[in-house]
């Protein structure tokens with residue numbers, strides 16, 4: 109009876125919070141002005157920050173256009189993070205079928221979720237907070253992008269961070285408490301998460317604040333969460349500006365074209381469609397593309413900026429011939445490694461729902477297992493070439509989940525795994541307590557490409573990406589799998605009788621279970637990009653034929669048009685790309701502000 113009362117009270121509280129959340133998101137603008145100073149396309153991780161920073165100047169008016177729906181408070185319950193991939197908050201992209209990778213997925217296609225919602229992919233992601241390694245950004249600078257070294261980006265990471273983990277706030281060189289993006293540990297973690305960190309220590313790794321001075325080591329997950337709920341880009345940057353009257357947000361409005369005068373090669377506005385109605389809006393100063401690594405290149409190409417041959421084949425008049433859509437990167441991973449344990453120490457959604465107390469705890473206090481983002485609890489960064497270097501340059505990440513494909517039936521569908529694989533490998537022991545480790549290749553050498561399917565803006569672009577085209581990317585996975593098996597064999601995990609779930613993947617069962625060849629087969633079958641798509645509008649010097657934007661993020665050859673989002677990353681950092689994209693938003697917006705203040709771009 110007490111629990112029922114707790115549930116009712118919790119539900120009332122949740123509805124109240126949800127209502128407040130709904131009211132705090134900026135409303136859909138009732139009218140659209142014919143002209144704004146700045147038009148930003150995409151209210152995602154980067155675009156939300158850009159809009160926030162530019163509209164701080166009351167003399168500038170700013171329009172932010174978002175194709176997706178409003179964020180919903182249910183999306184902010186951490187354990188639910190994978191559930192919205194079936195909803196209209198996801199663009200539901202898939203990679204083109206391949207004969208070498210994603211072989212265990214429906215139609216040999218890996219899924220490519222992207223947030224289609226106010227807040228963008230920060231609303232569907234796993235809330236993992238990482239910045240990357242200082243060498244990643246120093247490398248950007250070395251590639252010819254001056255002003256992009258670690259010393260230049262760190263101030264922006266600090267500007268946006270609100271660190272709430274007490275022991276980390278003391279390190280003021282690397283952490284700040286004054287920004288908008290709240291960082292916390294999950295208020296709950298499983299005993300298996302402790303085993304992960306302890307197991308890492310047993311294997312000789314350090315426990316590290318991987319967003320501090322050095323990155324290599326093991327840790328519980330730092331997450332973009334406030335008070336046990338998701339802290340999306342929208343909650344961090346858009347909610348606080350809902351009353352700025354120089355700012356308009358259009359939701360469910362898809363930009364279909366950037367308007368560019370072909371004679372002066374100057375961007376002067378955009379065309380967008382809301383409710384089947386077409387609008388044309390002009391930009392007095394600039395159009396800024398923050399539509400993400402799939403849609404920013406798509407929009408550039410639809411607007412005549414892209415590879416000449418490709419656009420000509422689709423009858424799109426070419427305004428500027430640039431390498432748009434190339435250099436697609438992600439952090440390739442694989443899902444084949446599951447461990448069962450002999451105690452009830454993992455996360456099983458069914459159990460949590462049946463028991464009810466976890467739900468009551470979450471609704472009332474935002475604590476307990478529901479506060480764990482998608483079951484993800486720990487992270488390790490390893491420099492496989494210099495494993496004992498305390499200041500290593502990691503090339504391998506291990507992502508730890510206190511759950512696995514055994515823990516929640518819908519997961520295999522979310523990930524696009526073939527039903528026959530689920531039925532033979534996982535279903536026989538589903539609901540067994542388990543954990544999983546996902547190895548991520550942090551310095552991928554393989555590259556993919558985004559192409560247009562047609563000149564129709566409503567046709568999904570094509571995503572070509574053989575994640576393991578370069579064999580080194582696959583070998584790093586193999587190394588990762590071996591490391592994770594070593595972890596399972598530590599005392600910390602053996603306390604729970606951890607053992608590899610050894611039902612072979614049907615297509616690989618002709619190979620000896622556990623042999624290198626077996627694992628290579630599994631990696632190719634249950635491959636996953638971890639959805640850090642980036643690089644498709646590469647930043648680089650003019651001498652680099654493959655670059656699309658310059659170091660001030662201006663599109664080469666086109667005036668008054670920038671790209672500010674994950675697509676400008678010349679090389680993907682050793683990081684989950686949400687907060688790095690927000691950093692790009694803050695730094696990119698500063699460049700816009702500087703350029704217009706100094707009269708660099710004349711009105």
Ligand SMILES: Cc1cc2nc3c(=O)[nH]c(=O)nc-3n(C[C@H](O)[C@H](O)[C@H](O)COP(=O)(O)OP(=O)(O)OC[C@H]3O[C@@H](n4cnc5c(N)ncnc54)[C@H](O)[C@@H]3O)c2cc1C
Nearest residue numbers: 150152153154175228229233234235236363400674684686
């Ligand atoms: C399932 C998943 C899990 C992830 N987990 C993590 C994680 O735990 N930690 C982490 O750091 N990173 C994670 N990432 C990656 C990270 O969230 C993204 O790299 C980051 O959000 C990208 O930011 P962005 O600004 O480039 O693009 P987005 O945030 O994707 O924003 C682009 C926005 O533009 C809008 N848009 C696109 N086209 C148009 C158009 N034509 N007209 C109008 N609007 C348009 C989109 O709807 C979207 O809102 C994850 C991503 C996914 C998909």
